[in-house]
Amino acid sequence: MNSTYDFPYFQGNSLSDLFAPDITDARYAFILNYPATASWAAYPNREKYFIQDGSSEATKTSFDKIGQKEPWKNLAVLGDAIPGIVINSPPNSLIDYWREHFDFSYSSMEMIDCSTYLEDLGRSDRFDKLITLFPFDNLKPEKHAVHPDIHYHLLSKATLAELGVQCPKYQTYNLHEVNLESIELPEQFPYLIKASHGLSGEGTYIIKSASDLNYCLQEVRKYLDIKLLDTIIVSEFVKNEVQNYCVQFYVSKTGNIRLIGTTTQLVTPEGSYLGGLIHYRETDMSRFFEMIAAIGKYAHQQGYFGVIGF
Template identity: 30%
Template sequence: MDTRSIQIKSVLTLKEIYGPGHIFNPRTSFQQLGWFPEDHASIDFMTGRELVVAGDMPVLCSQAVTTDVVINLLKEAGLEPASERYVYSTAGEYREILRNLSKGNEKVVLQFPHPAGELNEKSYSIQPELLAYLNNKASIDQLVPEENRPFRSVITRLSEIPHPLPIVIKVATGQPASGGVGVVICRTEEDLRYACQLFKDAESVVVEEFLPIVRNYCVQFVVTAKGKILYIGSSEQIVDERGRYMGNWIDHREVPEEVILTGRKIIERAKVLGYVGVAGFDIVITQEGDCYVLDLNFRLNGSSAALLLRDRIEEVYGAKRMCLHFFWNIQCDFDRLIRVVRQKMEEGRLIPLSIYDPNASPYRDAPGYLSGLLLGDSRKDVDHLNEQLIQEGISVY
């Protein structure tokens, strides 16, 4: 397939969501990782995932996701990376950018609150206290309808954890969290001991019943700067046995109406509190057919960019099934990665969304990373393509 004439535009850009006078910053602070993977290279990689849906909105991002090779490959795929970028390489450069932004009149759209002093509070588009409250897993009790909450309790002493197993334990915090790092599924006493050690310094944790899940959705909405609520779609989440997020199926399998309605009730409550932006809610269907909310993410989610691009991709490629792999861990050399990606692009099977080049970073020993969409006629077809990539040295993280 000749990709040179293809244009894949977002149905709604970040500029259209947040309005003029805003800068998008997807990174957590270097100073405080919170409940994140303790890996600055992978966190820097995540600063590239929304470049292709930003529109005219400036984006703060790592040098390693914006090299000429990376940007040119995204353009070859028909995507439009943000042309205005605040680029850093080191922690010092990142903090200097924040200091300079604090002196201006533009608002910074932070996905994760930063420690006091790193960014002038007048520069926050959403005040950090509201961000921390909305993203705290304990706040589900106030934001989610009672009938859509699993049995759960917020406790301050881990010795109070009820039995029997299995149960799910989640840290209750306003600190940044992502990827299931602050969540432990306890099936055995050994799992429980691990959770007690992991959360021993946490002020409180949520103890939640373990549910027999048959469908797991990330249901996403937008509150625009003009106060309009928009449903941008749902993706079916791929989660491993430990509860770690691995990617999403992006297709048009019917999403239960109750799932979307529940998400709408949550975003309406958040709008009243003053929230503006993208939000994704982890909503599941159990074997009994019940609908429960497991997590609230008031920020762009792993599959947000894919959902915003989905309609145009389906129109151009005629893809019946798409799978977002958020983290491919690159075991081959970077030049080979680019060749493989370009080949699969020409075959109409892969659309890269973000690429991390460790050679352009301070972390030269880190692997390369790739996020992208696999396209196929069926889920089996997509799985086969993923197996081919694994053989090429590109494996799911």
């Protein structure tokens, strides 16, 4: 058991409870959906805060995932203390099911038209700060609860080596400074090539053969053609893994850490994500304490507060 750190477990039962001590200084709301880059998006992230959500219109993440599935999952456990912004209202039957099982009222849900929501939020005086899952190009920086430059930097795979934790060896390439064809790739398979800000695993390519590499390079070129990619990472492949975990915790504005738990992640032999098994209190989190401390400290020093998963 690691006795150097004494991180308490979060004792509440909602995202609102997690954020509550840090949102007393202003009027906050939570934008529950990710930004998108597809043509259907009224406010696509195509200027600064790129999110790799598909290399072509045909493969981009659909509205039902970004506008419904993802925000509704967050809304279900948000609680009632923070207004939750949704751009597509969940069906009444689903809200009734949540009320029965989670015992929240969902009276603070804010339904805003998806064609105007960022403009409405930007000029509204109802909310001073907006908590986001990812920075929005079309939301004023001062409206973000965490400055969007900081948030974007922390979400980048290229930031991993700065966190002070053990990680696979990797090399970062700015594709505006280095020609894709001139990058010296590893001589032996397998290895990984990753886009910097892939949504739900998009932009992560496990290179086990020449055909994998050809496919990856085609996809990267597509992203370059539509001007939605700046940085890629070439990383070693972690072999002989024993278990795949996702550790979750909350870092407050004062730098205090509260543990949420650890999810055992499931993947196919090819590396595709299948989901997670949650046995929060059955996992000894002390094995992760040094990483939690390092990542939490780095994020706090950068000016971040909120949930962190690694």
